[in-house]
Amino acid sequence: xxxxxxxxxxxxxxxxxxxxxxxxxxxxxxxxxxxxxxxxxxxxxxxxxxxxxxxxxxxxxxxxxxxxxxxxxxxxxxxxxxxxxxxxxxxxxxxxxxxxxxxxxxxxxxxxxxxxxxxxxxxxxxxxxxxxxxxxxxxxxxxxxxxxxxxxxxxxxxxxxxxxxxxxxxxxxxxxxxxxxxxxxxxxxxxxxxxxxxxxxxxxxxxxxxxxxxxxxxxxxxxxxxxxxxxxxxxxxxxxxxxxxxxxxxxxxxxxxxxxxxxxxxxxxxxxxxxxxxxxxxxxxxxxxxxxxxxxxxxxxxxxxxxxxxxxxxxx
Amino acid sequence: xxxxxxxxxxxxxxxxxxxxxxxxxxxxxxxxxxxxxxxxxxxxxxxxxxxxxxxxxxxxxxxxxxxxxxxxxxxxxxxxxxxxx
Numbered sequence: 001x002x003x004x005x006x007x008x009x010x011x012x013x014x015x016x017x018x019x020x021x022x023x024x025x026x027x028x029x030x031x032x033x034x035x036x037x038x039x040x041x042x043x044x045x046x047x048x049x050x051x052x053x054x055x056x057x058x059x060x061x062x063x064x065x066x067x068x069x070x071x072x073x074x075x076x077x078x079x080x081x082x083x084x085x086x087x088x089x090x091x092x093x094x095x096x097x098x099x100x101x102x103x104x105x106x107x108x109x110x111x112x113x114x115x116x117x118x119x120x121x122x123x124x125x126x127x128x129x130x131x132x133x134x135x136x137x138x139x140x141x142x143x144x145x146x147x148x149x150x151x152x153x154x155x156x157x158x159x160x161x162x163x164x165x166x167x168x169x170x171x172x173x174x175x176x177x178x179x180x181x182x183x184x185x186x187x188x189x190x191x192x193x194x195x196x197x198x199x200x201x202x203x204x205x206x207x208x209x210x211x212x213x214x215x216x217x218x219x220x221x222x223x224x225x226x227x228x229x230x231x232x233x234x235x236x237x238x239x240x241x242x243x244x245x246x247x248x249x250x251x252x253x254x255x256x257x258x259x260x261x262x263x264x265x266x267x268x269x270x271x272x273x274x275x276x277x278x279x280x281x282x283x284x285x286x287x288x289x290x291x292x293x294x295x296x297x298x299x300x301x302x303x304x305x306x307x308x309x310x311x312x313x314x315x316x
Numbered sequence: 317x318x319x320x321x322x323x324x325x326x327x328x329x330x331x332x333x334x335x336x337x338x339x340x341x342x343x344x345x346x347x348x349x350x351x352x353x354x355x356x357x358x359x360x361x362x363x364x365x366x367x368x369x370x371x372x373x374x375x376x377x378x379x380x381x382x383x384x385x386x387x388x389x390x391x392x393x394x395x396x397x398x399x400x401x
Contacts, residue, residue: 049379052386059393066397168346262394269390288375290366290383294330298362301334302391306398309341314348 034272035279041287046272055265062261066254070198079158079255079312081202085111085189086227087162088204092179092187095170099180106223107209109146110188114205116140117153121203122194127316129153141207150183152208157201158255159313165204168315175315184208199254255312262306270299326369333361348399355395359388 033045045051093103117140126132137153154175159165169175178184190205277292279285337358344350366384370376 049382049386052383052390055390056386056393059390059397063393063397171343171346258398262398266391266394288377288380290380290387291369294327294362294366294369295387297327297330298334298387298391301338302358302394305338305341306394309338309345310351310398311345313346315346 034275036276036283036285036287038283038285041285043287043289044272044276047269047276055269059265066258070254073198079160079199079201079253081158081160081193083159083162083165083191083202083204085191088165088189088191088206089187089227091163091166092206095166095179101180101182102185104184104187104208106226107146107186107188107211108226109144110141110186110207110209111190111226112188113137113140113144113146114188114190114207115192116143116190117207118190118192118203118205119194122192122196125196127155127157127196127203129155129316137207141209146209147212148209149212150181150208150210152178152181152184154178154206154208155316156204156206157196157314157316159202159204164311164313165315168313169206172315178206178208181208183210185210259306259310263303266299266303266306270296270303273299322372326365326372330362330365330369333365334358337361351399352395355392355399358395359392362391363388 036042036044042048089106096103117137120131120135120140121127124131124133130136138148138151141148141151154169156165156168159168166179169179186209188207188209191202192205193200193202195201196203273292273296277296280287280292337354340354341351344354363384366387367376367381370380
Protein backbone atom coordinates (compact mmCIF):
# COMPACT_ATOMS: atom_id res chain seq x y z
CA UNK A 1 0.00 0.00 0.00
CA UNK A 2 1.45 3.35 -0.91
CA UNK A 3 1.76 6.08 1.77
CA UNK A 4 -1.51 7.67 2.77
CA UNK A 5 -3.59 5.49 0.51
CA UNK A 6 -6.27 3.44 2.23
CA UNK A 7 -8.94 1.17 0.97
CA UNK A 8 -12.45 2.51 1.54
CA UNK A 9 -13.10 -0.21 4.10
CA UNK A 10 -10.01 0.64 6.13
CA UNK A 11 -10.79 4.34 6.00
CA UNK A 12 -14.27 3.70 7.39
CA UNK A 13 -12.85 1.50 10.14
CA UNK A 14 -10.28 4.10 11.15
CA UNK A 15 -12.81 6.90 11.17
CA UNK A 16 -15.23 4.79 13.21
CA UNK A 17 -12.67 3.78 15.83
CA UNK A 18 -10.45 6.86 16.01
CA UNK A 19 -11.52 7.64 19.58
CA UNK A 20 -10.42 4.19 20.78
CA UNK A 21 -7.28 4.19 18.68
CA UNK A 22 -5.97 7.77 18.42
CA UNK A 23 -2.82 6.59 16.66
CA UNK A 24 -4.88 5.27 13.79
CA UNK A 25 -5.82 8.79 12.82
CA UNK A 26 -2.15 9.70 12.52
CA UNK A 27 -2.13 7.75 9.31
CA UNK A 28 -4.22 10.52 7.87
CA UNK A 29 -1.38 13.04 7.91
CA UNK A 30 -3.54 15.81 6.58
CA UNK A 31 -5.62 15.81 9.74
CA UNK A 32 -2.75 17.52 11.56
CA UNK A 33 -3.31 20.54 9.41
CA UNK A 34 -6.46 20.94 11.52
CA UNK A 35 -5.72 19.05 14.76
CA UNK A 36 -2.69 19.32 17.06
CA UNK A 37 -0.19 16.49 17.15
CA UNK A 38 -0.30 14.58 20.48
CA UNK A 39 3.40 13.69 20.38
CA UNK A 40 4.98 16.72 18.77
CA UNK A 41 2.96 18.90 21.16
CA UNK A 42 2.54 21.73 18.75
CA UNK A 43 -0.32 23.60 17.17
CA UNK A 44 -2.07 22.41 14.04
CA UNK A 45 -0.10 23.10 10.87
CA UNK A 46 -2.65 25.71 9.80
CA UNK A 47 -1.91 27.59 13.05
CA UNK A 48 1.87 27.33 12.89
CA UNK A 49 4.13 30.39 12.57
CA UNK A 50 4.75 29.50 8.95
CA UNK A 51 1.02 29.38 8.27
CA UNK A 52 0.53 32.83 9.85
CA UNK A 53 3.29 34.25 7.65
CA UNK A 54 1.44 32.79 4.63
CA UNK A 55 -1.85 34.32 5.88
CA UNK A 56 -0.24 37.75 6.26
CA UNK A 57 1.17 37.49 2.72
CA UNK A 58 -2.24 36.38 1.43
CA UNK A 59 -3.96 39.34 3.08
CA UNK A 60 -1.41 41.76 1.64
CA UNK A 61 -1.90 40.15 -1.78
CA UNK A 62 -5.68 40.56 -1.44
CA UNK A 63 -5.20 44.17 -0.42
CA UNK A 64 -3.02 44.69 -3.50
CA UNK A 65 -5.70 43.13 -5.71
CA UNK A 66 -8.42 45.34 -4.21
CA UNK A 67 -6.26 48.41 -4.87
CA UNK A 68 -5.01 47.45 -8.33
CA UNK A 69 -8.08 45.96 -10.03
CA UNK A 70 -10.16 49.20 -9.91
CA UNK A 71 -7.29 51.08 -11.57
CA UNK A 72 -7.40 48.76 -14.61
CA UNK A 73 -11.14 48.03 -14.50
CA UNK A 74 -12.64 51.24 -13.09
CA UNK A 75 -16.12 51.03 -11.69
CA UNK A 76 -16.19 47.26 -11.07
CA UNK A 77 -16.11 47.96 -7.35
CA UNK A 78 -18.04 50.82 -5.84
CA UNK A 79 -19.95 52.13 -2.84
CA UNK A 80 -23.73 51.85 -2.67
CA UNK A 81 -25.29 55.24 -1.91
CA UNK A 82 -28.68 56.73 -1.25
CA UNK A 83 -27.66 60.27 -0.30
CA UNK A 84 -29.94 63.10 -1.43
CA UNK A 85 -29.81 66.88 -1.12
CA UNK A 86 -33.22 67.18 0.48
CA UNK A 87 -32.14 64.83 3.29
CA UNK A 88 -28.83 66.65 3.76
CA UNK A 89 -30.53 70.04 3.99
CA UNK A 90 -33.19 68.79 6.42
CA UNK A 91 -30.62 67.02 8.64
CA UNK A 92 -28.31 70.05 8.66
CA UNK A 93 -31.07 72.41 9.77
CA UNK A 94 -32.37 69.87 12.25
CA UNK A 95 -28.92 69.76 13.92
CA UNK A 96 -28.88 73.57 14.04
CA UNK A 97 -32.34 73.73 15.57
CA UNK A 98 -31.30 71.19 18.20
CA UNK A 99 -28.43 73.56 19.08
CA UNK A 100 -30.87 76.52 19.21
CA UNK A 101 -29.31 78.09 16.12
CA UNK A 102 -31.18 79.69 13.23
CA UNK A 103 -31.82 77.52 10.17
CA UNK A 104 -29.65 78.04 7.10
CA UNK A 105 -31.16 79.19 3.80
CA UNK A 106 -30.46 77.19 0.68
CA UNK A 107 -28.30 79.10 -1.79
CA UNK A 108 -28.31 78.37 -5.51
CA UNK A 109 -24.85 79.94 -5.90
CA UNK A 110 -23.31 77.91 -3.07
CA UNK A 111 -24.96 74.76 -4.50
CA UNK A 112 -23.49 75.53 -7.93
CA UNK A 113 -20.05 76.07 -6.32
CA UNK A 114 -20.41 72.76 -4.44
CA UNK A 115 -21.32 70.95 -7.66
CA UNK A 116 -18.36 72.52 -9.48
CA UNK A 117 -16.04 71.41 -6.65
CA UNK A 118 -17.38 67.81 -6.71
CA UNK A 119 -16.98 67.58 -10.49
CA UNK A 120 -13.49 69.06 -10.23
CA UNK A 121 -12.49 66.36 -7.71
CA UNK A 122 -13.71 63.61 -10.05
CA UNK A 123 -12.11 65.20 -13.11
CA UNK A 124 -8.72 65.70 -11.39
CA UNK A 125 -9.05 62.50 -9.33
CA UNK A 126 -8.40 63.97 -5.87
CA UNK A 127 -10.14 64.11 -2.50
CA UNK A 128 -9.13 67.24 -0.60
CA UNK A 129 -10.17 70.77 0.27
CA UNK A 130 -7.32 72.13 -1.84
CA UNK A 131 -6.81 70.61 -5.30
CA UNK A 132 -3.39 69.30 -6.44
CA UNK A 133 -3.13 72.48 -8.55
CA UNK A 134 -3.63 74.58 -5.42
CA UNK A 135 -7.22 75.63 -6.07
CA UNK A 136 -9.01 76.44 -2.80
CA UNK A 137 -12.73 75.99 -2.06
CA UNK A 138 -13.23 79.77 -1.96
CA UNK A 139 -12.33 80.03 -5.64
CA UNK A 140 -15.34 77.88 -6.59
CA UNK A 141 -17.56 80.13 -4.49
CA UNK A 142 -16.20 83.35 -6.00
CA UNK A 143 -16.53 82.02 -9.56
CA UNK A 144 -20.27 81.66 -8.94
CA UNK A 145 -20.39 85.38 -8.07
CA UNK A 146 -21.02 84.76 -4.37
CA UNK A 147 -19.40 87.60 -2.44
CA UNK A 148 -18.97 86.35 1.11
CA UNK A 149 -17.97 87.57 4.53
CA UNK A 150 -17.50 84.04 5.87
CA UNK A 151 -17.33 80.74 3.97
CA UNK A 152 -16.71 77.10 4.82
CA UNK A 153 -16.66 73.65 3.23
CA UNK A 154 -17.44 70.12 4.44
CA UNK A 155 -16.73 67.05 2.30
CA UNK A 156 -17.91 63.44 2.53
CA UNK A 157 -17.64 60.30 0.43
CA UNK A 158 -18.71 56.64 0.42
CA UNK A 159 -21.75 57.24 2.65
CA UNK A 160 -24.97 55.30 2.26
CA UNK A 161 -27.48 57.78 3.70
CA UNK A 162 -27.90 61.54 4.05
CA UNK A 163 -28.41 61.20 7.82
CA UNK A 164 -25.14 59.24 8.02
CA UNK A 165 -23.26 62.07 6.32
CA UNK A 166 -24.59 64.78 8.64
CA UNK A 167 -24.10 62.60 11.73
CA UNK A 168 -20.47 62.00 10.72
CA UNK A 169 -19.92 65.74 10.29
CA UNK A 170 -21.46 66.31 13.70
CA UNK A 171 -19.14 63.72 15.28
CA UNK A 172 -16.05 65.46 13.91
CA UNK A 173 -15.18 68.63 15.90
CA UNK A 174 -13.92 70.62 12.89
CA UNK A 175 -16.94 69.75 10.71
CA UNK A 176 -19.28 70.35 13.61
CA UNK A 177 -17.80 73.84 13.96
CA UNK A 178 -18.94 74.56 10.39
CA UNK A 179 -22.29 72.84 10.81
CA UNK A 180 -23.17 74.76 13.96
CA UNK A 181 -21.46 78.07 13.22
CA UNK A 182 -23.28 81.35 13.84
CA UNK A 183 -21.15 82.90 11.10
CA UNK A 184 -23.15 81.33 8.28
CA UNK A 185 -26.57 82.22 6.94
CA UNK A 186 -26.66 80.10 3.81
CA UNK A 187 -25.69 76.66 2.64
CA UNK A 188 -25.32 74.82 -0.67
CA UNK A 189 -25.05 71.11 -1.44
CA UNK A 190 -23.91 68.84 -4.23
CA UNK A 191 -24.26 65.06 -4.42
CA UNK A 192 -22.34 63.79 -7.45
CA UNK A 193 -21.65 60.23 -8.60
CA UNK A 194 -18.50 59.28 -10.43
CA UNK A 195 -15.34 57.21 -10.31
CA UNK A 196 -12.57 58.23 -7.92
CA UNK A 197 -9.36 56.14 -7.75
CA UNK A 198 -11.17 53.49 -9.79
CA UNK A 199 -14.07 53.10 -7.37
CA UNK A 200 -17.56 54.22 -8.22
CA UNK A 201 -18.63 56.50 -5.40
CA UNK A 202 -20.77 59.46 -4.38
CA UNK A 203 -19.11 62.70 -3.32
CA UNK A 204 -20.98 65.09 -1.08
CA UNK A 205 -19.92 68.74 -0.91
CA UNK A 206 -21.47 71.16 1.56
CA UNK A 207 -20.57 74.84 1.26
CA UNK A 208 -21.44 77.46 3.84
CA UNK A 209 -21.49 81.20 3.42
CA UNK A 210 -22.54 84.52 4.81
CA UNK A 211 -23.16 86.87 1.86
CA UNK A 212 -21.89 90.44 2.01
CA UNK A 213 -25.31 91.51 0.82
CA UNK A 214 -28.39 89.46 1.68
CA UNK A 215 -29.63 87.94 -1.53
CA UNK A 216 -30.62 84.60 -3.03
CA UNK A 217 -33.54 82.78 -1.55
CA UNK A 218 -36.16 85.07 -0.11
CA UNK A 219 -39.13 82.83 0.54
CA UNK A 220 -39.74 79.23 1.58
CA UNK A 221 -41.61 78.65 -1.70
CA UNK A 222 -38.58 79.66 -3.75
CA UNK A 223 -36.34 77.61 -1.48
CA UNK A 224 -38.58 74.56 -2.03
CA UNK A 225 -38.43 75.16 -5.79
CA UNK A 226 -34.61 75.30 -5.71
CA UNK A 227 -34.47 72.19 -3.54
CA UNK A 228 -36.69 70.38 -6.03
CA UNK A 229 -34.51 71.40 -8.95
CA UNK A 230 -31.26 70.44 -7.14
CA UNK A 231 -32.72 67.08 -6.10
CA UNK A 232 -33.86 66.33 -9.64
CA UNK A 233 -30.44 67.26 -10.97
CA UNK A 234 -28.73 64.96 -8.49
CA UNK A 235 -31.18 62.12 -9.17
CA UNK A 236 -30.26 62.12 -12.83
CA UNK A 237 -26.82 60.74 -11.83
CA UNK A 238 -25.39 62.74 -14.67
CA UNK A 239 -22.03 61.66 -15.89
CA UNK A 240 -18.82 63.29 -14.82
CA UNK A 241 -16.20 63.28 -17.49
CA UNK A 242 -13.16 61.37 -16.32
CA UNK A 243 -10.94 61.15 -19.39
CA UNK A 244 -13.60 59.05 -21.07
CA UNK A 245 -17.37 58.92 -20.88
CA UNK A 246 -18.55 57.70 -17.51
CA UNK A 247 -20.64 54.62 -18.15
CA UNK A 248 -19.65 52.43 -15.21
CA UNK A 249 -22.05 50.65 -12.93
CA UNK A 250 -20.27 48.92 -10.09
CA UNK A 251 -20.72 45.15 -9.90
CA UNK A 252 -20.13 44.91 -6.16
CA UNK A 253 -20.15 47.13 -3.08
CA UNK A 254 -16.48 47.30 -2.17
CA UNK A 255 -17.10 47.82 1.55
CA UNK A 256 -19.14 44.60 1.75
CA UNK A 257 -16.61 42.63 -0.33
CA UNK A 258 -13.68 43.77 1.81
CA UNK A 259 -15.48 43.27 5.11
CA UNK A 260 -16.72 39.82 4.11
CA UNK A 261 -13.23 38.74 2.99
CA UNK A 262 -11.64 39.88 6.27
CA UNK A 263 -14.37 38.35 8.42
CA UNK A 264 -14.31 34.98 6.59
CA UNK A 265 -10.51 34.86 6.95
CA UNK A 266 -10.66 35.71 10.67
CA UNK A 267 -13.51 33.23 11.25
CA UNK A 268 -11.49 30.45 9.63
CA UNK A 269 -8.67 31.08 12.13
CA UNK A 270 -11.15 31.27 15.04
CA UNK A 271 -12.61 27.91 13.97
CA UNK A 272 -9.12 26.37 13.81
CA UNK A 273 -8.23 27.77 17.24
CA UNK A 274 -11.45 26.41 18.74
CA UNK A 275 -10.77 23.00 17.19
CA UNK A 276 -7.22 23.15 18.54
CA UNK A 277 -8.45 24.03 22.02
CA UNK A 278 -11.15 21.35 22.04
CA UNK A 279 -8.90 18.57 20.73
CA UNK A 280 -6.00 19.46 23.02
CA UNK A 281 -8.29 19.36 26.04
CA UNK A 282 -9.91 16.12 24.96
CA UNK A 283 -6.61 14.39 24.33
CA UNK A 284 -4.80 16.16 27.20
CA UNK A 285 -2.20 17.55 24.82
CA UNK A 286 -0.05 20.06 26.69
CA UNK A 287 1.58 22.56 24.38
CA UNK A 288 4.05 25.33 25.14
CA UNK A 289 2.31 27.93 23.03
CA UNK A 290 0.48 31.22 23.43
CA UNK A 291 -3.00 31.36 24.93
CA UNK A 292 -5.55 30.01 22.47
CA UNK A 293 -8.44 31.62 24.36
CA UNK A 294 -6.73 35.03 24.13
CA UNK A 295 -6.19 34.61 20.38
CA UNK A 296 -9.88 33.72 19.95
CA UNK A 297 -10.94 36.74 22.03
CA UNK A 298 -8.72 39.06 19.97
CA UNK A 299 -10.05 37.74 16.67
CA UNK A 300 -13.67 37.95 17.83
CA UNK A 301 -13.16 41.60 18.77
CA UNK A 302 -11.50 42.20 15.39
CA UNK A 303 -14.45 40.56 13.59
CA UNK A 304 -16.96 42.66 15.53
CA UNK A 305 -14.98 45.84 14.79
CA UNK A 306 -14.64 45.13 11.07
CA UNK A 307 -18.22 43.97 10.51
CA UNK A 308 -20.22 46.23 12.82
CA UNK A 309 -18.06 49.26 13.60
CA UNK A 310 -16.05 49.97 10.45
CA UNK A 311 -17.95 52.22 8.08
CA UNK A 312 -16.84 53.13 4.56
CA UNK A 313 -17.94 56.76 4.88
CA UNK A 314 -15.16 59.33 5.30
CA UNK A 315 -15.45 63.04 6.03
CA UNK A 316 -12.92 65.73 5.26
CA UNK B 317 -2.70 35.98 44.51
CA UNK B 318 -3.78 32.51 43.40
CA UNK B 319 -2.98 31.38 39.85
CA UNK B 320 -6.64 31.29 38.91
CA UNK B 321 -7.29 34.81 40.18
CA UNK B 322 -4.16 36.02 38.38
CA UNK B 323 -5.40 34.54 35.11
CA UNK B 324 -8.87 36.02 35.55
CA UNK B 325 -7.28 39.43 36.21
CA UNK B 326 -5.08 39.14 33.10
CA UNK B 327 -8.01 38.16 30.91
CA UNK B 328 -10.12 40.95 32.38
CA UNK B 329 -7.39 43.46 31.45
CA UNK B 330 -7.33 42.01 27.92
CA UNK B 331 -11.13 42.09 27.61
CA UNK B 332 -11.41 45.69 28.85
CA UNK B 333 -8.49 46.79 26.67
CA UNK B 334 -10.04 45.27 23.54
CA UNK B 335 -13.42 46.76 24.46
CA UNK B 336 -11.81 50.22 24.72
CA UNK B 337 -10.30 49.81 21.25
CA UNK B 338 -13.68 48.82 19.75
CA UNK B 339 -15.18 51.89 21.42
CA UNK B 340 -12.41 54.07 19.94
CA UNK B 341 -13.09 52.56 16.51
CA UNK B 342 -16.73 53.57 16.83
CA UNK B 343 -15.84 57.10 18.00
CA UNK B 344 -13.48 57.66 15.05
CA UNK B 345 -15.45 55.56 12.58
CA UNK B 346 -15.25 58.23 9.86
CA UNK B 347 -11.57 59.08 10.23
CA UNK B 348 -9.37 56.71 8.25
CA UNK B 349 -6.05 57.80 9.76
CA UNK B 350 -7.37 57.57 13.30
CA UNK B 351 -8.75 54.10 12.60
CA UNK B 352 -5.38 52.97 11.20
CA UNK B 353 -3.64 54.25 14.34
CA UNK B 354 -6.19 52.57 16.62
CA UNK B 355 -5.82 49.31 14.64
CA UNK B 356 -2.05 49.46 15.06
CA UNK B 357 -2.35 50.17 18.80
CA UNK B 358 -4.90 47.32 19.08
CA UNK B 359 -2.32 44.85 17.72
CA UNK B 360 0.58 46.26 19.77
CA UNK B 361 -1.55 46.12 22.94
CA UNK B 362 -2.28 42.45 22.29
CA UNK B 363 1.37 41.57 21.62
CA UNK B 364 2.41 43.35 24.83
CA UNK B 365 -0.37 41.67 26.78
CA UNK B 366 0.78 38.26 25.55
CA UNK B 367 4.42 38.92 26.41
CA UNK B 368 3.66 40.34 29.87
CA UNK B 369 1.17 37.56 30.64
CA UNK B 370 3.65 34.81 29.78
CA UNK B 371 6.54 36.63 31.47
CA UNK B 372 4.52 36.82 34.70
CA UNK B 373 3.70 33.15 34.29
CA UNK B 374 7.39 32.38 33.83
CA UNK B 375 6.67 30.66 30.51
CA UNK B 376 7.97 33.24 28.09
CA UNK B 377 9.96 31.94 25.16
CA UNK B 378 11.05 33.27 21.78
CA UNK B 379 8.50 31.04 20.07
CA UNK B 380 5.68 32.44 22.21
CA UNK B 381 6.76 36.01 21.44
CA UNK B 382 6.85 35.11 17.74
CA UNK B 383 3.35 33.63 17.99
CA UNK B 384 1.91 36.80 19.56
CA UNK B 385 3.72 39.02 17.05
CA UNK B 386 2.35 36.99 14.15
CA UNK B 387 -1.21 36.92 15.50
CA UNK B 388 -1.02 40.68 16.16
CA UNK B 389 0.37 41.27 12.68
CA UNK B 390 -2.37 39.10 11.18
CA UNK B 391 -5.08 41.15 12.92
CA UNK B 392 -3.45 44.43 11.89
CA UNK B 393 -3.38 43.20 8.29
CA UNK B 394 -7.10 42.41 8.51
CA UNK B 395 -7.73 45.98 9.69
CA UNK B 396 -5.41 47.26 6.96
CA UNK B 397 -7.46 45.54 4.25
CA UNK B 398 -10.76 46.63 5.76
CA UNK B 399 -9.53 50.24 6.10
CA UNK B 400 -7.42 50.56 3.00
CA UNK B 401 -10.28 51.17 0.64
